[in-house]
Amino acid sequence: MARMERLYDFTTLRLYDFANLFRKVIQSHSRIVFTLAFVVFYFILSVASLSAQISPGDLSKAHSALEGISNCTKCHTLGEKVSNDKCLDCHKALKSRINQNKGYHVSKEVKGKECASCHSDHHGLKFEMIRFDEKAFNHQLTGYTLTGAHKKIDCRECHKPDFVSNSDLKKNKKTYLGLDQKCASCHEDFHQKTLSNNCASCHNTDAFSPAANFNHDKTKFALAGKHKTVECVECHKEETRNGKKFQQFAGVAFNTCTSCHDDPHKNKLGTACSECHTEQSFDIFKGMNKFNHNKTKFALKGKHKQVDCAECHKMDAVTPLTVFQDRLGIATSNCAACHKDVHENKFGNNCAECHNENSFHNKKASADFDHDKTGFVLAGKHEVVDCKKCHKASFTDPLPHNTCASCHTDYHDKQFAQSGKSPDCAQCHTVDGFLGSLYTIDDHNKSKFRLEGAHVATPCFACHKPDAKNKWNFRNIGERCVDCHEDVHKGYISEKYYPGQSCEKCHVSDSWQASHFNHDQTNFKLLGAHAQQSCMACHGRGDISHDIKKSKFIDLSSQCNSCHADVHNAQFAQNGETDCARCHGFDNWQPTQFNHDQTAFKLEGKHAGVACEKCHKEIEKDGQVVVQYKLERFECVDCHQ
Numbered sequence: 001m002a003r004m005e006r007l008y009d010f011t012t013l014r015l016y017d018f019a020n021l022f023r024k025v026i027q028s029h030s031r032i033v034f035t036l037a038f039v040v041f042y043f044i045l046s047v048a049s050l051s052a053q054i055s056p057g058d059l060s061k062a063h064s065a066l067e068g069i070s071n072c073t074k075c076h077t078l079g080e081k082v083s084n085d086k087c088l089d090c091h092k093a094l095k096s097r098i099n100q101n102k103g104y105h106v107s108k109e110v111k112g113k114e115c116a117s118c119h120s121d122h123h124g125l126k127f128e129m130i131r132f133d134e135k136a137f138n139h140q141l142t143g144y145t146l147t148g149a150h151k152k153i154d155c156r157e158c159h160k161p162d163f164v165s166n167s168d169l170k171k172n173k174k175t176y177l178g179l180d181q182k183c184a185s186c187h188e189d190f191h192q193k194t195l196s197n198n199c200a201s202c203h204n205t206d207a208f209s210p211a212a213n214f215n216h217d218k219t220k221f222a223l224a225g226k227h228k229t230v231e232c233v234e235c236h237k238e239e240t241r242n243g244k245k246f247q248q249f250a251g252v253a254f255n256t257c258t259s260c261h262d263d264p265h266k267n268k269l270g271t272a273c274s275e276c277h278t279e280q281s282f283d284i285f286k287g288m289n290k291f292n293h294n295k296t297k298f299a300l301k302g303k304h305k306q307v308d309c310a311e312c313h314k315m316d317a318v319t320p321l322t323v324f325q326d327r328l329g330i331a332t333s334n335c336a337a338c339h340k341d342v343h344e345n346k347f348g349n350n351c352a353e354c355h356n357e358n359s360f361h362n363k364k365a366s367a368d369f370d371h372d373k374t375g376f377v378l379a380g381k382h383e384v385v386d387c388k389k390c391h392k393a394s395f396t397d398p399l400p401h402n403t404c405a406s407c408h409t410d411y412h413d414k415q416f417a418q419s420g421k422s423p424d425c426a427q428c429h430t431v432d433g434f435l436g437s438l439y440t441i442d443d444h445n446k447s448k449f450r451l452e453g454a455h456v457a458t459p460c461f462a463c464h465k466p467d468a469k470n471k472w473n474f475r476n477i478g479e480r481c482v483d484c485h486e487d488v489h490k491g492y493i494s495e496k497y498y499p500g501q502s503c504e505k506c507h508v509s510d511s512w513q514a515s516h517f518n519h520d521q522t523n524f525k526l527l528g529a530h531a532q533q534s535c536m537a538c539h540g541r542g543d544i545s546h547d548i549k550k551s552k553f554i555d556l557s558s559q560c561n562s563c564h565a566d567v568h569n570a571q572f573a574q575n576g577e578t579d580c581a582r583c584h585g586f587d588n589w590q591p592t593q594f595n596h597d598q599t600a601f602k603l604e605g606k607h608a609g610v611a612c613e614k615c616h617k618e619i620e621k622d623g624q625v626v627v628q629y630k631l632e633r634f635e636c637v638d639c640h641q
Contacts, residue, residue, distance in 0.1 A: 057123055059125070061125050061126065147205045148206040161175075268321070333350065527586040528588075561580070571626070
């Protein structure tokens with residue numbers, strides 16, 4: 001073997017030398033040298049193809065189609081050894097798995113190695129290029145770990161063309177590629193596609209049977225009681241399907257017990273066996289808690305639900321065909337069939353008119369008993385009143401019921417009494433409840449206090465408040481505004497404007513904001529823009545909260561500068577005060593009262609048409625920019641250049 005490898009290297013070296021020479025000749029651009037070199041090179045190649053000493057040995061059978069020195073570059077790169085890229089260009093299936101980072105050839109044991117380090121050639125036609133110790137091979141490196149029975153079988157039991165789906169790989173009888181990891185790719189589907197193709201959800205690799213991973217509790221039919229000890233084949237029958245042995249696991253009916261079991265009651269008690277029986281034993285009866293008696297013609301209600309079955313049904317000497325059949329045909333209204341009539345038929349035999357199944361002592365006075373026949377129709381709150389609230393002694397004793405006061409006390413303690421007699425409650429209240437009233441606004445307007453403006457929308461309890469004894473007060477609560485409302489003006493407005501705290505002198509009942517106060521009563525008559533301002537604009541001193549206690553209605557100065565800033569910087573002040581009204585009116589800031597002819601400079605000729613600002617310029621005085629109206633000189637040259 002060593003001698004063959006040296007011969008291979010020598011021959012390859014010679015060919016590489018000639019190839020390099022040939023390349024240099026081409027680069028020299030010498031036609032003569034090129035021609036000679038080409039003849040020599042062709043001669044050498046011809047001789048090499050005839051001489052067995054140039055090749056290190058015959059190729060293996062798999063590569064035999066590549067024999068001949070003209071095919072060397074299909075595997076070799078000139079000046080180098082075997083090229084991995086050229087190997088993978090032929091072995092495309094392997095290249096695809098390597099690109100996907102899958103399989104043995106991307107494992108830490110192989111990754112980075114040259115192909116020729118494991119798969120060398122030129123060792124003869126029968127040389128096995130794929131050779132390894134199968135027993136020592138770590139199959140986990142392929143990405144598929146062998147477990148259970150898979151570890152014991154021969155490699156060729158799995159790696160054979162029968163299990164390869166790719167048609168090209170299938171032709172190679174010795175390939176290890178092309179296998180799918182799904183169980184069905186190697187194993188026959190015993191269940192014939194009736195179950196999931198995820199075999200591992202039930203089976204493991206140790207053995208196909210029993211299905212070690214299967215948990216019956218995760219199915220729609222969890223095993224309980226006796227079902228746990230039943231052999232699978234008792235429910236999952238074996239048969240022959242499509243010419244092969246088959247056991248049915250999917251589609252087994254289990255909605256009712258009779259899907260598997262015979263009904264000894266012959267369907268007289270229905271098919272819901274679990275309402276009476278358990279999986280522990282057919283003889284264990286649990287009907288008291290589970291049997292749905294409402295499916296029969298006698299639905300159980302109230303106390304009947306708690307009665308033991310044996311209290312109504314005979315349980316001795318019965319058979320599956322006669323059990324619970326001894327009370328057939330009894331109507332739910334036929335109480336006397338089981339119960340003694342303690343009223344001795346005084347109220348008829350329809351017990352349900354007064355009683356119900358919850359308790360014999362629960363009287364259904366408004367539910368079923370027709371109280372309308374008594375002469376007193378129950379309505380509203382009366383419908384839910386316990387019978388004993390009215391019928392304290394006997395249900396047959398007559399009761400007075402002409403007026404509400406026959407049963408109810410006068411909650412208002414005669415506040416509405418006239419001539420010592422209180423009106424009937426029904427004048428204001430209904431049987432639906434004492435809350436709410438039939439007393440209307442029209443009724444209220446017939447009293448001493450008419451409801452007007454915002455008072456119409458005010459709820460009753462806002463004025464009629466409960467007293468210390470939590471009794472509502474409807475009498476002597478006051479008729480004046482200050483009886484209910486706080487006088488916020490007290491101490492802030494002279495009493496002469498609202499004598500006796502008579503709020504109506506200024507306000508109306510529609511809103512506190514509205515006011516009809518006549519300002520002409522004061523020493524300051526509202527004219528022009530002043531008449532359009534809100535009271536607080538002047539009396540609020542700029543307080544945006546409109547707190548009446550921060551306002552000023554007394555001793556408010558009528559001088560303009562008490563509210564308005566002097567923009568003229570006291571140019572027109574006399575004796576320290578500026579009278580704005582000398583020039584301005586109340587409609588706007590325009591100097592409508594000002595007459596220039598009354599000044600020291602009478603406007604004549606062209607001067608009468610000149611705009612004010614042409615002569616009166618802005619100046620800075622005492623740190624304030626103002627228009628100068630007081631001019632000291634009136635010579636022409638002072639304005640005209």
